[in-house]
């Protein structure tokens with residue numbers, strides 16, 4: 001289930017636009033980068049009214065169609081950055097661009113896989129697209145195939161292992177034809193077998209289309225060899 005669509009990024013302004021001749025979304029040329037942010041900062045204010053910086057001048061750029069990994073120690077701000085990219089948090093400063101549609105997959109699949117069966121969970125997010133039942137079935141089966149979960153379609157989700165639930169969560173994002181997958185430490189709770197199974201499922205889902213991009217957050221060094229193209233070290 002794609003939580004990005006459940007939690008809209010920022011509250012839209014209620015006032016009418018000041019410039020009537022701004023380019024429409026379709027006039028704006030699509031960028032080669034799927035993710036681009038410049039000088040991002042994020043701070044929180046404590047109850048004692050103290051400003052605590054969490055991200056400071058963070059800039060990154062991820063080209064379309066690639067799997068990139070974001071590596072950093074506990075508490076360096078990886079999840080915060082991902083939540084900003086997903087639109088769940090608003091940065092204090094800086095600019096963010098992330099191709100749409102985008103999806104954020106949580107570290108703990110129990111926060112995301114909530115429908116009674118695998119098929120129902122993957123289909124859940126498709127309700128907003130006005131698809132025919134055949135189109136829904138086709139999208140669900142293709143995305144479950146991409147993550148190696150076809151034979152679990154009718155399974156109650158509570159009977160799945162953690163790694164299998166992660167794959168169902170990824171399939172939900174793929175079914176919605178998300179262009180960008182923001183993946184937060186998906187393998188934390190998994191054994192080695194499921195760990196690499198889930199990484200392979202993500203790589204598989206990128207395919208050769210050059211259209212789907214994934215940013216994979218981790219602090220496990222051994223996962224880096226799967227990135228193939230690029231690694232961002234979270235040392236800001």
Ligand SMILES: Nc1ncnc2c1ncn2[C@@H]1O[C@H](COP(=O)(O)OP(=O)(O)OP(=O)(O)O)[C@@H](O)[C@H]1O
Nearest residue numbers: 044054072073074075076077078079080081185219
């Ligand atoms: N709402 C908040 N209030 C106070 N501190 C926060 C809040 N959100 C994040 N932080 C702090 O910001 C820092 C970065 O947190 P974040 O969860 O982004 O780290 P992380 O790199 O994802 O860590 P981990 O590898 O453990 O998941 C941490 O020190 C955290 O305690």
Ligand SMILES: [Mg+2]
Nearest residue numbers: 078079080185
């Ligand atoms: Mg984190």
